[in-house]
Amino acid sequence: MFLWAGSKATDGRNEGRSIYQKSREYDVLDKKKTVTALRAGEDRAILLGLGMVILSVMMYFVLGITILRSYSDRVWTDETSCTVVNSTIACDVNCSYGCGTECRRSSRYPCLQVFVSLNSSGKVVRLLHNEETQDSNPECFYVPKCRKDYAATHVVVQNISERLKSQHTVQCFVDPTDRMDSAILTQIYGRVAVFHSLFWPTCTLIGGTIIIAMVKLTQYLSIMCERVDRIKR
Numbered sequence: 444m445f446l447w448a449g450s451k452a453t454d455g456r457n458e459g460r461s462i463y464q465k466s467r468e469y470d471v472l473d474k475k476k477t478v479t480a481l482r483a484g485e486d487r488a489i490l491l492g493l494g495m496v497i498l499s500v501m502m503y504f505v506l507g508i509t510i511l512r513s514y515s516d517r518v519w520t521d522e523t524s525c526t527v528v529n530s531t532i533a534c535d536v537n538c539s540y541g542c543g544t545e546c547r548r549s550s551r552y553p554c555l556q557v558f559v560s561l562n563s564s565g566k567v568v569r570l571l572h573n574e575e576t577q578d579s580n581p582e583c584f585y586v587p588k589c590r591k592d593y594a595a596t597h598v599v600v601q602n603i604s605e606r607l608k609s610q611h612t613v614q615c616f617v618d619p620t621d622r623m624d625s626a627i628l629t630q631i632y633g634r635v636a637v638f639h640s641l642f643w644p645t646c647t648l649i650g651g652t653i654i655i656a657m658v659k660l661t662q663y664l665s666i667m668c669e670r671v672d673r674i675k676r
Contacts, residue, residue, distance in 0.1 A: 488658045495651025502644035510640040513632040517574065518623050519616035525559035525626060528567055530607045532556075532600060536580065538589035550591055553600045554583040557607060559626060561617060569625040570615060574632065581625065 535551040542548050557570040571577055572585045579586040585603055587596050607613070615626040630636075 485658050485662065488654055492651040492654035492658070495647050495654070499644040499648035499651065502647065506640040506644065510632055510636055513574075514637050517630070517632055518618045518620075519574070519627045519630065521617050521619045522614060523617055524562040524612060525570065525615040526562060526612050527557065527570075527607050527610065528560050529558045530555065530584075530604045532597075532604065533582075536583065540589040540591065542591075548591070550589050551593055552587050552589060552596045554580070555585055555600050555604050556582065557584040557604075559613070559615060561615075561626070562612075568617070571625055571627045573627055573629050576627070577623075577625070584628075 532553045533556045534554050536554045537549060537551050539547045539549050558567055559570045560567050569581075570584055571581065576583070576586055585600060587599060590596050613628060615628055616630055617626045
């Protein structure tokens with residue numbers, strides 16, 4: 444009886460130890476899974492931050508070539524008040540539009556000519572819509588997209604002409620050096636365009652840098668916590 448009770452107690456202890464060992468093994472496995480998941484999440488966060496930083500650098504490069512360069516080379520810089528002297532459709536201009544793969548057809552659009560008087564000097568100059576109009580057709584105020592339906596294009600241009608006549612006085616931009624004998628109504632590469640071209644890449648760069656810094660800080664704090672736990676043990 445004594446031997447049987449002793450063996451039973453020993454078996455109970457062994458079972459208790461085995462259950463404790465299994466629980467510890469489960470805890471270790473759970474901890475390993477948690478650490479693995481955290482490391483995977485940290486790696487993805489770092490990749491996201493690096494991607495945002497690289498994207499912002501590319502945006503700075505592209506926008507620096509296009510918008511910032513165009514802004515520095517702009518001619519119409521001084522803003523002044525202009526009085527509309529004449530706004531009429533002078534003639535039709537031939538153009539071509541795409542109708543499919545390697546297919547081009549001819550059409551036309553009305554050429555709206557607008558002349559304004561500069562209130563600062565009294566000089567009468569031709570008014571253009573923006574900087575691109577000077578390259579497309581400097582004789583016309585507005586160069587619409589070439590379409591098959593000439594009547595629809597004519598209605599659009601006619602509405603622009605009537606709106607300019609009704610406003611009578613508009614704000615325009617002129618060349619302070621008088622090299623260009625024309626004025627423009629709106630600036631494509633103005634201060635607002637430069638602000639947006641710099642603001643959004645900067646936000647992307649700051650966001651990516653913050654993500655990387657937060658991940659590195661989390662890793663550093665995790666290492667410090669492990670060292671503190673080892674010292675306490």
